[in-house]
Amino acid sequence: MKSIKFEENETILSPPDVCDFIAFITSGSLRSYHLDDQLNEMNLLLRSENEFITDYESFISKQSAGLRIQAIEEGEAILLDKNDLDKLYDESFYWNKFGRILSEQIFINSKRRNEQMLFRTPKQRYLDLIKHEPEFFQRYSLKHISSYLGITPQSLSRIRKQIAESEQNQYS
Structure with missing residues (x-):
């Protein structure tokens, strides 16, 4: 884990980088968004203190990110590195359970968001x-x-x- 500070409007992740972290926000706020071919931005997530943000597809697949993550306000976050987190999953029941719960929450939030946008x-x-x-x-x-x-x-x-x-x- 490492702590980072970010300034307002600072980009934390952008394609074609691979998202190799899950960020836990300790202060400030971040957003994840998609940028289309006409340079229109579509916010997927707006997150602040005590919330997680990542491009989970890129994080899991180790492929290029499809989303951008940018600071809305200055702040700080703790980054959980993919490789280090995988080691913790292998070595610790607690961290393995943490990963499962985190994945379940990401799935539920994603499903709710999709249903909201569609229905x-x-x-x-x-x-x-x-x-x-x-x-x-x-x-x-x-x-x-x-x-x-x-x-x-x-x-x-x-x-x-x-x-x-x-x-x-x-x-x-």
């Missing part, structure tokens, strides 16, 4: 985010939130306006 409307995704992750709105910019929701900032603005008008009409 929920942008408005439903926004309302779910307010309900389940209200701290996002204090921590992340609306630009990052809209990208995380898979919509444009303009669409997010329209959704927020519709909800505000609906609530205002409810109390009139």
Whole structure:
């Protein structure tokens, strides 16, 4: 394990590098995102203190990363190196269990995120985010939130306006 410090907007991982770490964030925040051919960014994860972030596919396959990881705020993280973690898995029941639990959590989060993007409307995704992750709105910019929701900032603005008008009409 090694501790790193990162500055706001600093890139921690970008293709074609292989992701050989899992980062545990001790302060600040990071995002993982995809950059398409038109240079549009799509946030996959927004993570902060006491959360993990990685490109898990690259981490497991030892192939080029498909995601980028960038600092949103300055901070620090502890990097768990792939080779060292594999040794710990082999030598310790505790670390082997840790790896299994981590993999299960990554799977569950990925499944939920896929279902959300496939089966929920942008408005439903926004309302779910307010309900389940209200701290996002204090921590992340609306630009990052809209990208995380898979919509444009303009669409997010329209959704927020519709909800505000609906609530205002409810109390009139």
